Amino acid sequence: MKEQLEQLLAAAVATLKQQGSLPAELEPRIQLDRPRDKSHGDFATNLALMLAKPAGMNPRALAEALIAALPSNNLVAETTIAGPGFINFVVSQQQLLQQLEHAYQDAKVGVEPAEQAKRIVIDYSSPNLAKEMHVGHLRSAIIGDAVARIEEFLGHTVIRQNHVGDWGTQFGMLLAHMEELEGSELELELSNLETFYKAAKKRFDESPEFANRARELVVALQSGDAKCRALWQQFIDVSLSHCQEVYDRLGVQLTRADVMAESAYNDDLAQVVADLRAQGLLVEDQGAQCVFLDEFKNKDGEALPVIVQKSDGGYLYATTDLAAVRYRQNELGGDHLMYFVDQRQGLHFQQIFTLARKAGFARPDLQMDHYGFGTVMGKDGRPYKSRDGGVTKLADLLDQAEARALALVQDKNPSLSAAEQAEIAKVVGISSVKYADLSKNRTSDYIFDWDTMLSFEGNTAPYLLYAYTRVMSVFAKAGVEPTAITGGFIIEDEREQALANVLVRFNEVVHSVANKAMPHFLCGYLFELAGAFSSFYEACPILQAEQAEVQQSRLKLAALTAKTLQQGLQLLGIQTLDKM
Numbered sequence: 187m188k189e190q191l192e193q194l195l196a197a198a199v200a201t202l203k204q205q206g207s208l209p210a211e212l213e214p215r216i217q218l219d220r221p222r223d224k225s226h227g228d229f230a231t232n233l234a235l236m237l238a239k240p241a242g243m244n245p246r247a248l249a250e251a252l253i254a255a256l257p258s259n260n261l262v263a264e265t266t267i268a269g270p271g272f273i274n275f276v277v278s279q280q281q282l283l284q285q286l287e288h289a290y291q292d293a294k295v296g297v298e299p300a301e302q303a304k305r306i307v308i309d310y311s312s313p314n315l316a317k318e319m320h321v322g323h324l325r326s327a328i329i330g331d332a333v334a335r336i337e338e339f340l341g342h343t344v345i346r347q348n349h350v351g352d353w354g355t356q357f358g359m360l361l362a363h364m365e366e367l368e369g370s371e372l373e374l375e376l377s378n379l380e381t382f383y384k385a386a387k388k389r390f391d392e393s394p395e396f397a398n399r400a401r402e403l404v405v406a407l408q409s410g411d412a413k414c415r416a417l418w419q420q421f422i423d424v425s426l427s428h429c430q431e432v433y434d435r436l437g438v439q440l441t442r443a444d445v446m447a448e449s450a451y452n453d454d455l456a457q458v459v460a461d462l463r464a465q466g467l468l469v470e471d472q473g474a475q476c477v478f479l480d481e482f483k484n485k486d487g488e489a490l491p492v493i494v495q496k497s498d499g500g501y502l503y504a505t506t507d508l509a510a511v512r513y514r515q516n517e518l519g520g521d522h523l524m525y526f527v528d529q530r531q532g533l534h535f536q537q538i539f540t541l542a543r544k545a546g547f548a549r550p551d552l553q554m555d556h557y558g559f560g561t562v563m564g565k566d567g568r569p570y571k572s573r574d575g576g577v578t579k580l581a582d583l584l585d586q587a588e589a590r591a592l593a594l595v596q597d598k599n600p601s602l603s604a605a606e607q608a609e610i611a612k613v614v615g616i617s618s619v620k621y622a623d624l625s626k627n628r629t630s631d632y633i634f635d636w637d638t639m640l641s642f643e644g645n646t647a648p649y650l651l652y653a654y655t656r657v658m659s660v661f662a663k664a665g666v667e668p669t670a671i672t673g674g675f676i677i678e679d680e681r682e683q684a685l686a687n688v689l690v691r692f693n694e695v696v697h698s699v700a701n702k703a704m705p706h707f708l709c710g711y712l713f714e715l716a717g718a719f720s721s722f723y724e725a726c727p728i729l730q731a732e733q734a735e736v737q738q739s740r741l742k743l744a745a746l747t748a749k750t751l752q753q754g755l756q757l758l759g760i761q762t763l764d765k766m
C-alpha cells in the first residue's frame with residue numbers, strides 16, 4: 187500500500203511539473219509515514235512542505251494542488267490537509283480487505299519480493315578461534331543470521347561468510363602448549379578451549395623458553411611447515427566444532443561450508459600490498475607499509491595510517507580484509523557486502539571501504555556496509571561477566587538459559603510430561619536469549635538480564651511464544667484448520683479494525699528491517715500485533731459470535747495473526763511452539 191501510494195504521489199508531482207507549477211528538475215524523495223495518532227489517517231506526507239520553497243508556493247496551496255493531481259485510484263478513500271501543509275491519507279476499506287485476503291492466501295504473507303534481486307555477502311559471527319565463543323559473540327551471530335534470513339525471504343541470494351580468526355600470533359602459544367601435551371591428555375585439554383587458552387598463556391608468561399618456542403612456531407606455521415600446520419589444523423578443527431555446536435543450538439544457519447577463514451587469504455596478501463604499491467598508495471613509516479587516507483584524521487588533523495605490512499614482513503587484519511573485499515566481489519559475485527561486527531571496529535571498516543575503492547579493489551557501484559552493534563552489559567552497567575568474573579562461555583550461557591526456562595515451564599504448566607517440559611524449555615530458553623538481543627536497537631549497548639528476558643510480560647520471547655499458542659488454541663477449540671477458513675473478512679468493530687491495520691503493515695516492516703538491518707523493528711511490530719490481537723480477542727467473541735459470517739471472519743483474523751507471528755518469528759530465527 188505504501189509503495190502504491192508513493193507511486194500515486196510521484197505521478198501527481200509529474201503532472202504538476204508538466205503544468206509548470208513545479209520546476210522540472212525537481213526530484214523529490216517522497217516520504218510517507220504512519221502517523222501514531224489514528225485520527226491523522228493511515229499515512230501522512232510532508233511532501234508539500236518540502237516542495238513549497240523550490241516551487242515558490244504556499245505549502246497548503248501546494249498540498250491542495252498535489253491532491254487534485256493524484257491519479258484516480260481505489261486506494262485512497264480520503265485526504266485531508268493538516269497543520270502547515272501535511273497531507274493525511276485514509277486508505278479505503280475495500281483496499282484493506284483485499285490486502286488482508288491477499289496476505290491470508292499468500293505463501294509469503296503478503297510480503298513483496300525486493301524490486302531488484304541482488305547477491306548479498308553477509309559476514310557474521312566471525313569469532314577468533316583461539317578461544318571459545320563467549321557472550322560477546324552473541325550479537326553478530328544472532329543479528330547477522332536474522333538479517334540473512336530476511337534478505338533471502340525478499341528474494342536476494344545470500345552468501346554467508348564466517349571470517350574466523352585463525353592466524354594471529356596467539357596460535358604460536360597454543361601450538362607450543364599442544365606440543366607439550368600428548369595423546370589422550372591433549373584431547374582432554376582441548377575439550378575446554380577456555381582453560382586451554384589460559385594454561386597456554388600462563389606458560390607463555392612464566393617460561394621464557396616456552397615463549398621462544400611459541401614465537402618459533404608462529405614463524406614455522408606461517409612459512410608452511412607441515413608438522414606445525416597439522417598441529418594447527420587439529421586445534422582449528424576442535425575450535426570450529428565448538429562453534430558449530432553453538433550455531434546448531436542457537437539455530438544460526440552457519441555451517442562449515444560458510445567458513446572462509448583469515449588464513450584462506452594468506453596467499454593473496456603479498457599481491458594486495460604489491461597492488462597498493464603499484465598504485466602509489468604505499469608509504470613506508472618506521473619500516474611498516476602504510477596507506478594514509480586524508481578522509482580519516484586524528485584529533486591533531488593528521489591522516490591516520492592503515493598498516494598493511496609490519497616491519498618484520500607480517501600482514502595484518504586490514505590486509506586480510508582488503509583481500510576479502512576483492513574475493514567477495516570477484517569470486518563470490520557480491521553486489522552488496524554486509525558486515526555485522528562490533529561497533530568498535532567502525533573506523534577499521536570505513537578505512538577498508540574507502541581504501542578498497544581508491545585501490546580499485548571494489549567497483550564504484552559495489553555497496554559495502556558495516557552494521558555495528560553495541561556491547562552486552564551486565565546489570566552493573568559493565569560488560570557482561572560470569573559470576574567468577576571471567577567471560578561467560580556461550581555454551582554455558584545457553585545451558586543456563588535452558589535451565590531457567592525449565593523452571594519457568596514446570597511452574598507454568600506442571601501437567602505436561604517431563605519430556606514435553608524439557609522440549610519446550612529448550613525453545614523458550616534459546617529464544618529468550620536471541621529475542622532479548624534482537625529486540626534492542628542494534629546500535630545501543632544492552633543489559634543482559636535473565637529476569638526481563640524470561641518474563642511473560644513485555645516485548646519478550648515468552649510473551650510472543652505464548653501469544654502464538656493462545657491464537658492457535660482458538661483453532662483447536664473450533665476444530666478447524668487455520669488455512670481452511672471460508673468466507674471473507676468483515677471489519678466492523680474498532681478492535682477488528684485496529685488488528686487489521688496492524689496486519690497489513692507486515693510487508694512494509696519486513697522491507698524496512700531489510701533496508702536498515704534493524705531487526706528490532708520487526709520485534710516491535712510483532713509485539714504490537716500480539717497486543718492488538720489480545721485486545722480484539724477480549725472484546726470480540728470468536729466461537730460465540732452470533733452470525734456465522736462474523737465467526738468466520740474473526741477466525742480468519744486469528745489465522746492471519748498466527749501466520750504473521752509465525753513468519754515474523756521465523757525470520758528472526760525463532761521457532762514457535764504449539765503449546766507451552
Ligand code: ARG
Nearest residue numbers: 309312313314349351507527
Ligand atoms: N574475528 C574478528 C573479531 O573477533 C571479527 C571479524 C569480522 N569480519 C571481518 N571481515 N573483519 O574481532
